[in-house]
Amino acid sequence: MQSALVSRLGLGLFAAAAPVLAFAKPAMGEMEKQPLNLHAIAMFFIFVLLTLGITYWAASRTKSTSDFYTAGGGITGFQNGLAIAGDYMSAATLLGLTAMMYMQGVDAYIYMIAFFVGWPIILFLMAERLRNLGKFTFADITSYRLNQGKVRTMAAVSSLVVVCFYLVAQMVGAGQLIKLLFGLDYTIALFVVGALMMVYVTFGGMVATTWVQIIKACMLLIGGTTVMLLGFSQFGFSFEELTNRAMEVHKLGTKLLAPGSLLADPVTAISLGLGLMFGTAGLPHILMRFFTVTDAKEARKSVLYASGIVAYFFNVIALMGLCAILIVGTNPQFFEGGEIGGKVIGGGNMIAMHLAQAVGGNLLLGFLSAVAFATILAVVAGLALAGASAISHDIYSRVIMKGKASEKTELKVSKFATIGLGIVAIFLGMAFEKMNVAFMVALAFGVAASANFPVLIMSMYWKDLTTRGALAGGYIGLFSAVTFVVLSKSVWVDVLGFASPIFPYTQPALFSMPLAFLATIVVSLLDKSAEAQNEREAFGDQYVRAQTGVGAATAASH
């Protein structure tokens, strides 16, 4: 029973929450299509109209490449904080974590802390340097004093790997979820998501992408808080009463509040913690957000707001999950065949939705469904923009044209790249409909933590980094992360059908990240070439810029 629920969960956890649930069973079973949900569709239409209006307005402000990639650097810390929180809190967070709390109790709460703890670290070690050194993509930073062609190509390749896998995982999850929530056909859902994403990004660039994300973050906060308050009020806002009664009905009993199996093995726990923490710090669409603010001051503020919002919302979700144990878990209406303790209608993903319906009727259910759809759209738009900028800014403008491309052609290339990525995402989404895509998320986080993060952090902190070292570390991180994921249960057993996995953990980070660091360090130290010497000497100037922001890309072009 539990594993069936978890496997359904794994499906919906197409975003960041999936690594932990990647041990879910392969066959996710057919998700039954729900009847057409009119409230949800009406509210979703309002959201789409609003965001299209914003895109129209944003289009008039998107003239230069700087507007397109980074909204001209004119986003404030508060706006960016909301957008970052929005990028981080996907549909998986809302639906997956509520369900995890509902099923596993306090284990889920511990997991949420692991999910949160990366943010303070990103602030302390990276935020201001990212802003001071970067312009449009994080490859700007890694290639700052290294060989532009080679290092940029490497960074762009690993960015695209991350973006593509994450995008496909999102699309498959989106199709399934929309089918479930709205009663729309899987293929139609993919086309709707793909088309809207292309419109937002090609016309509105980063301005539209950011505002879509901000609106969605606000909707998510309002929706989640409302459901939590209505649910919690049924227990007189008393934690004691809620937990006492929850323990009475939950099959875990008093174990509900004790740590269970989730993090019992310390290697898994630490690998997961590392993967979530440093994977987040290597995701191109999250890193890109640091270039949209005016200066390092605003970059720091945006992390402050983002982490505050994320921390608040995780606690809301924890309470939602506890309330659901009683409100959903004891109501036969939400179980197939009316059998309490049987299969939840629609699977684990629907627990948050059932809770919304139980406490707020169809209106709240519709609102929360619309929020889930909006969430998917906003996240895929951010991903597409990050992928497009790797193609147009890094590969086309810097590597192929060696910086001689006109702004106009670069902009054109980036729009074509967006459309190309959108089409690829739709078709891959259709191809992978019946597959378990949990491994794609593990892969995206693993590659981000092992290929992007080590080179990025070393380029900011370590004087002796050279081009050869960066290339060795980046490519070894990329290949080892991919290899470990392929040999792990989620691909080796679940996709390829072998009996037992060769690599026993779901997250490769604990092993592939040290490999990447080691390769970077050893190869850099052994590099005695003349270029390497120049690269080491160039660190001094880069260091001053990283610390003071002198010479940093500014919003001054406006």
Next chain:
Amino acid sequence: MSSQMYAHIRRNPRFAELVARRTRLAVMLSAVVLVIFYGFVMMVAFAPDIVATRLFEGSNLTVGIALGLFQFVLFWVLTLIYVRRANGEFDDLNKEIVQAAWKETK
């Protein structure tokens, strides 16, 4: 302008001071976060009984939940401390250093 200015800033002892102070704060806060978080993870892995202990007789507030909530609050407060100091005193110092470099290199 840039290269000369960078060289000037690097020679300014105030720059070394800024970097040293800001780095010390960032490293210290990171260490607090990592030690507490991974300590907690270790506790969950090796001493789940302690994590499941109730703080008060008759209450459902366990050590695990209390420590969890404590981490959410503490880590956010640490980001607040960093942002206030970095955007306040360190940025003032930064401005001073940059302006001195501007004057010298003009």
